[in-house]
Amino acid sequence: MKKATRKEIQEIHKRFVERYSDAVTELKYKNAYELVIAVALSAQCTDKRVNIIAPPLFEKYPSTKELAVAELDDVKKLINSCSFFNNKAKNIIKMAQRVEEVYGGEIPMDEKELQTLAGVGQKTAHVVMIEYLGANLMAVDTHVFRVAHRLGLSDDKTAIATEATLVKKFKNDLHALHQGMVLFGRYICTAKNPKCDECFLTDLCKSKEGFKV
Structure with missing residues (x-):
């Protein structure tokens, strides 16, 4: 070619x-916390599907504080129509725990810091920063x-x-x-x-x- x-x-x-x-992204979110989770869930899953499963998750766990102490099985149930939901459930709980322990409940808007969060690789970090900050x-x-x-x-x-x-x-x-x-x-x-x-x-x-x- x-x-x-x-x-x-x-x-x-x-x-x-x-x-x-x-x-802008077709993922629906209200803040950086919801955006990071929505982007993580969207890996090998459609934005439409994420927009269906995410609202009940955010309603029950509105911030990293609540999600950090969530029961794994409960989170799995909420996102079980998403691809790789077992791993994604584990990762978003671990992500919330690290944000609480290391970043005081605030999602770090830095490429390297974002990648220290469970389930957040380079692509996810970049998508988050592109959407949230308009990063180049x-x-x-x-x-x-x-x-x-x-x-x-x-x-x-x-x-x-x-x-x-x-x-x-x-x-x-x-x-x-x-x-x-x-x-x-x-x-x-x-x-x-x-x-x-x-x-x-x-x-x-x-x-x-x-x-x-």
């Missing part, structure tokens, strides 16, 4: 920022990975490597580009039967012949 030229990269950047400059960071999920490859922006084999490539090529407005690429991949440049007739990047697409990504 051909790689995008520097001029094409600039044009892709411009179009995404113009269209998605005000884009990139995070690569399945949608961003697919879009980046179809547009010839990356031929990397992993999400982490793809993220580094996108940061290097785009540099600025990364928060808008991340949100835009997620929504574009979710609703237009879909894995199966992409809606090419609705696409605003068809002239820049490198995958018209196959859609193998």
